[in-house]
Amino acid sequence: MGVLIGPRVIDAGVSLLSVLISPVPVAAGFPSPAQDYFDGRIDLNEHLIKDITSTYVVRVSGDSMEGAGISDGDELIVNRALEPRDGCVVVAVLDGELTVKRLRITPAGVVLQAENPRYPDIRVPTLSELTIWGVATRCLHHV
Amino acid sequence: MSKPALMRHMPQIAHVDVNCFYASAERAFDPSLEGRPVVVLSNNDGCAVTRSPEAKALGIPIGEPWFKLAPRAKEWGLVALSSNYELYGDISARVMELLGRYSAWLEVFSIDEAFLGVKGTPAELLTLGHEMKTAVRRNVGVPVCVGIATTKTLAKLANKWAKNNPAFGGVCHWDSVPAEDRETLMSRLSVIEIWGIATRLTKRLNARGIHSILDLSRADPVMIRDRFSVVMMRTVLELQGTPCIPMEEERVGRDQLIFSRSFATAITTAHDLRQVLSVYGQQASARLAKHDLQAKVLTSFAATSHFNPNDTSFPSVCVPLPMPTADPVILTRAAHALLPLIHEGVKYAKAGIMVTDLRPTGNQAPLAVFENPHEERHIGSLLEDVSRKYGRGSIGLGHAGIRSGLDWTMKRDMLSPRYTTRWDELPLVKAA
Numbered sequence: 001m002g003v004l005i006g007p008r009v010i011d012a013g014v015s016l017l018s019v020l021i022s023p024v025p026v027a028a029g030f031p032s033p034a035q036d037y038f039d040g041r042i043d044l045n046e047h048l049i050k051d052i053t054s055t056y057v058v059r060v061s062g063d064s065m066e067g068a069g070i071s072d073g074d075e076l077i078v079n080r081a082l083e084p085r086d087g088c089v090v091v092a093v094l095d096g097e098l099t100v101k102r103l104r105i106t107p108a109g110v111v112l113q114a115e116n117p118r119y120p121d122i123r124v125p126t127l128s129e130l131t132i133w134g135v136a137t138r139c140l141h142h143v
Numbered sequence: 144m145s146k147p148a149l150m151r152h153m154p155q156i157a158h159v160d161v162n163c164f165y166a167s168a169e170r171a172f173d174p175s176l177e178g179r180p181v182v183v184l185s186n187n188d189g190c191a192v193t194r195s196p197e198a199k200a201l202g203i204p205i206g207e208p209w210f211k212l213a214p215r216a217k218e219w220g221l222v223a224l225s226s227n228y229e230l231y232g233d234i235s236a237r238v239m240e241l242l243g244r245y246s247a248w249l250e251v252f253s254i255d256e257a258f259l260g261v262k263g264t265p266a267e268l269l270t271l272g273h274e275m276k277t278a279v280r281r282n283v284g285v286p287v288c289v290g291i292a293t294t295k296t297l298a299k300l301a302n303k304w305a306k307n308n309p310a311f312g313g314v315c316h317w318d319s320v321p322a323e324d325r326e327t328l329m330s331r332l333s334v335i336e337i338w339g340i341a342t343r344l345t346k347r348l349n350a351r352g353i354h355s356i357l358d359l360s361r362a363d364p365v366m367i368r369d370r371f372s373v374v375m376m377r378t379v380l381e382l383q384g385t386p387c388i389p390m391e392e393e394r395v396g397r398d399q400l401i402f403s404r405s406f407a408t409a410i411t412t413a414h415d416l417r418q419v420l421s422v423y424g425q426q427a428s429a430r431l432a433k434h435d436l437q438a439k440v441l442t443s444f445a446a447t448s449h450f451n452p453n454d455t456s457f458p459s460v461c462v463p464l465p466m467p468t469a470d471p472v473i474l475t476r477a478a479h480a481l482l483p484l485i486h487e488g489v490k491y492a493k494a495g496i497m498v499t500d501l502r503p504t505g506n507q508a509p510l511a512v513f514e515n516p517h518e519e520r521h522i523g524s525l526l527e528d529v530s531r532k533y534g535r536g537s538i539g540l541g542h543a544g545i546r547s548g549l550d551w552t553m554k555r556d557m558l559s560p561r562y563t564t565r566w567d568e569l570p571l572v573k574a575a
Binding site: 051052053054056057058059060061062063064065070072075076080081091093094096097098099100114119131133 | 177241562566569570573575
């Protein structure tokens with residue numbers, strides 16, 4: 001790889017859509033009374049993504065997290081930079097797959113808990129034996 | 144002596160690069176690839192351009208054609224993937240953005256490596272190196288190694304050492320390593336291992352008794368300049384610890400854009416090539432507009448395969464544009480200047496256009512006579528709007544809009560999902 005990149009890859013990462021809250025359009029010639037109050041639209045990136053370099057969006061497959069309000073087909077916003085703590089919903093690597101579970105860190109050990117009684121907990125002696133891929137911060141639930 | 148105190152404040156250079164970048168980017172989203180031999184294939188699934196350590200251990204050489212590997216892939220458990228440029232581009236941008244937080248002085252050197260200006264005591268520099276390594280691994284998800292030294296050439300060498308010697312833990316600060324160890328390393332490595340020295344130069348250096356990196360570092364810079372080049376002299380000085388290759392900020396006014404592809408199936412008619420060039424003309428227009436740039440010159444080219452010496456043709460034409468423009472109509476028309484040079488029946492494996500002599504839009508208003516009717520109607524931005532809304536290829540200018548015959552686009556049969564740039568290809572996490 002010997003040269004400065006010339007034509008650069010420009011496609012940005014997954015970007016969430018802005019939600020439109022804008023002043024009403026107004027016929028030419030008459031200034032909008034709302035104009036002075038318009039500071040720009042709500043930008044979901046700004047509110048949902050703390051750090052763009054460490055945030056990914058993933059899609060859930062399965063119903064083991066229903067109790068946490070996470071359904072099959074929902075999207076999760078996952079921040080890899082966050083410290084996984086007791087009670088977090090995390091994406092962990094289990095058997096070569098990305099899996100979403102609730103993390104429980106207790107004196108007795110570490111548990112990856114499903115939020116659906118039909119699914120068993122997974123116990124590991126220590127956190128270091130577990131690969132936590134990231135911490136889920138939001139669920140984009142389809143209503 | 145006040146030298147140690149001075150040294151402490153001397154800026155040094157950190158060279159950071161991602162280990163097996165393409166394979167690592169794939170693994171970040173597909174943990175099942177961890178520990179397995181993985182190769183990423185070049186355009187059109189031609190040959191292995193990236194190998195995971197496991198694939199290297201199988202003895203697969205870089206550039207090995209896929210057709211030679213395929214028969215044994217199953218027996219090896221080898222996973223082959225097409226180049227997922229969307230994914231690699233995004234991961235690269237994330238790595239660079241993150242590294243930029245550690246130094247205001249960042250030079251993005253290629254898709255997977257960067258130089259950073261850094262300062263501090265040896266202990267502080269080592270800590271910084273480990274911090275960067277940990278942050279990229281954790282936040283973005285790919286492994287990097289870091290080499291830190293007083294010159295770019297030594298920083299690259301230190302990085303290589305960090306990669307190949309697990310004792311470093313992925314970070315090597317050149318000056319912190321005992322001098323005799325450095326000399327041992329340099330005496331073991333051939334000059335070909337140095338940044339910027341090609342095979343041909345290696346032979347010439349060997350003829351002068353310069354075989355190892357240590358030999359070169361001990362050579363007389365003036366002799367090297369006289370017998371070889373100023374560039375080679377700089378390498379010698381850099382190996383001796385004198386910085387000669389300055390840090391470059393990212394070039395803001397990039398002076399060229401290239402749109403070029405190899406075709407999955409060769410193009411043999413001017414008719415098909417017209418369509419290809421139309422698409423590139425339109426892409427160039429969109430890219431220029433996005434960066435508020437206009438081009439003054441367009442070069443249009445096609446080429447037969449290098450692997451087919453009996454049927455060679457490399458037509459190219461350089462078209463000076465009447466005035467700087469990003470207009471898709473004008474760019475496309477200029478690109479078509481190549482068509483009269485095309486021999487029907489010849490198998491063209493590659494074609495492209497390059498726009499050069501770029502300048503910012505709207506520096507000076509053109510005289511009315513030279514005003515461009517297409518630009519006035521904002522055709523470029525209209526095409527871009529429609530493409531953004533309905534997808535690439537949904538609208539096209541003239542021949543770029545023809546719906547059929549898009550079989551010249553890149554062959555990527557083993558493409559992984561574009562996990563980070565496509566909403567319908569997000570990574571799946573199991574809730575089961």
